[in-house]
Amino acid sequence: MELLQDLAWRGIIYQQTDEESLKDLLKKEKISLYCGVDPTADSLHIGHLVAFFTLRRFQMYGHRPIVLVGGATGLIGDPSGKSEERKLLTLETVQQNVEGIKKQLAAIFEFEGENGAILVNNYDWAGSMDIVTFLRDIGKHIGVNYMLAKDTIASRLETGISFTEFTYTILQAMDFLHLYEDHDCKLQIGGSDQWGNITSGLELIRKMHPEGSKAYGLTIPLVTKADGTKFGKTEGGAVWLDPEKTTPYEFYQFWINTADADVVKYLKLFTFLSHEEIEQLEKSVQEEPHLRKAQKTLAEEMTRQIHGEAALHQAMKISAALFSGDVKELSAAEIKQGFKDVPSFEVKTGMDVNLVEVLVAAKISPSKRQAREDVSNGAVSVNGERVTDPTYTLGESDRIEGQFTIIRRGKKKYFLIKY
Structure with a gap:
């Protein structure tokens, strides 16, 4: 052609x-x-x-x-x-x-x-x-x-x-x-x-x-979204190519969250995929939208093009860990990317602290009573592992590379403890 x-x-x-x-x-x-x-x-x-x-x-x-x-x-x-x-x-x-x-x-x-x-x-x-x-x-x-x-x-x-x-x-x-x-x-x-x-x-x-x-x-032409809102903007502002301004994980997430109504247009504009490949992905959007093949392909192509293969794999690893809740395998560098905008709380290095006290001090739970209930009911996870003992103490083994502990309350609310 x-x-x-x-x-x-x-x-x-x-x-x-x-x-x-x-x-x-x-x-x-x-x-x-x-x-x-x-x-x-x-x-x-x-x-x-x-x-x-x-x-x-x-x-x-x-x-x-x-x-x-x-x-x-x-x-x-x-x-x-x-x-x-x-x-x-x-x-x-x-x-x-x-x-x-x-x-x-x-x-x-x-x-x-x-x-x-x-x-x-x-x-x-x-x-x-x-x-x-x-x-x-x-x-x-x-x-x-x-x-x-x-x-x-x-x-x-x-x-x-x-x-x-x-x-x-x-x-x-x-x-x-x-x-x-x-x-x-x-x-x-x-x-x-x-x-x-x-x-x-x-x-x-x-x-x-x-x-x-x-x-x-x-x-x-000016690139627009199907709902009329401006393309390329997020709650945090512009989506930058500089990994210090927009991390590869955030970059990847921007593209993977593309709406079905926009994804085929973006595949045409932003990727170097062939007509046949894009048409197959368009068919997938129509017949099996729940698989989100087009969005995954778009996110992979864009992240690979701008940040390289290693950054793409890292972004995919972070995404999979956050989706599954299995975050203990993430490195400190990956945590910095994936939890960049997560509420955080700082604890003095070397201190072992009671989990309930941390939940209250970090405002993860509103009171000690509620914190104890949350832990006892299995609503709290530490680095992806459920903890049900209200007397549990966060120790050195809970610090990923000595820098972070990831606490999750409920299914999706993540909090970051920094040391």
Whole structure:
């Protein structure tokens, strides 16, 4: 199947500047294309993945991806989708963010080989450009009326937009021009909110290279959930690629909890599974939804892609332990992941303490009387083992790697004792 047909089947294409011409170009030659991200944080989140995975799909078809990290545009701020001015970041912060993002891109792209990905930073060419050169060589080719017609700018005219953010689209246009000239880059892809910025780049290329110049733009639809709520958000906020911000276990759980109504769409957008494999999983959703094969596959594919095989196995091990209640085999590192948001209570190291006293002190049970009843009735487990003796004392053998004891009250309420 041709690349653009595959993208259409997956629901990836939203807008194109010249569909037939691009289709012909991709049949005739292998091209260079790019997608960019501004380093507004030190980590990518899953909202960035569709565009970068689309770039990766082009690479799998033999094309060369150029991954742009906006060290310069990140200092300015994209007005797209914003109703007010962004808070400006310092150069030091942006540079730190750039380094964090670079590491994560290595999990997505192949940087070696004939069509190995190229990583660029627009601060390398925009950061050293003086204002007169920018105004004469670049600004002269972009009309104010043309910019005012852009939705991202027009939507801000009533609430106000600074000259800084007003010029953002010119800076991004300059990126496309630079990559067109230096890397023969023929295509820019991005989210649907980037259409105005992409077409500004095409306009600048057309103005500065009128003789036979041809470049293209393609945008990807905004990912939404079937119930209308925003994709990629949890109660704890964004789902990050940085394992320190969102652990591999939390990452795995996000995908495995996908609703039946969304899972096939996400398999198409986010995985590199074949049409046949996805169609089989779609059949499973329809005929045996209780098995949740599609969700398990989605969670495994995504966690493996971003965090690797070892982290996937660890996330699956934690998930199985929490489901079964058999938590004693977990390591301290796995407990830190799986019980990150569980209520905790700290006990001084080396102290043996009565279980009932711990239940009350940690507010697991409201009173000593209730705590004794809970233990006697078999409602309390220590590291997965039921304890029914109210005089039981938590000792050294109950401390996993000397750091944690896991107490469960009832079927699902977990508590973490730290030493």
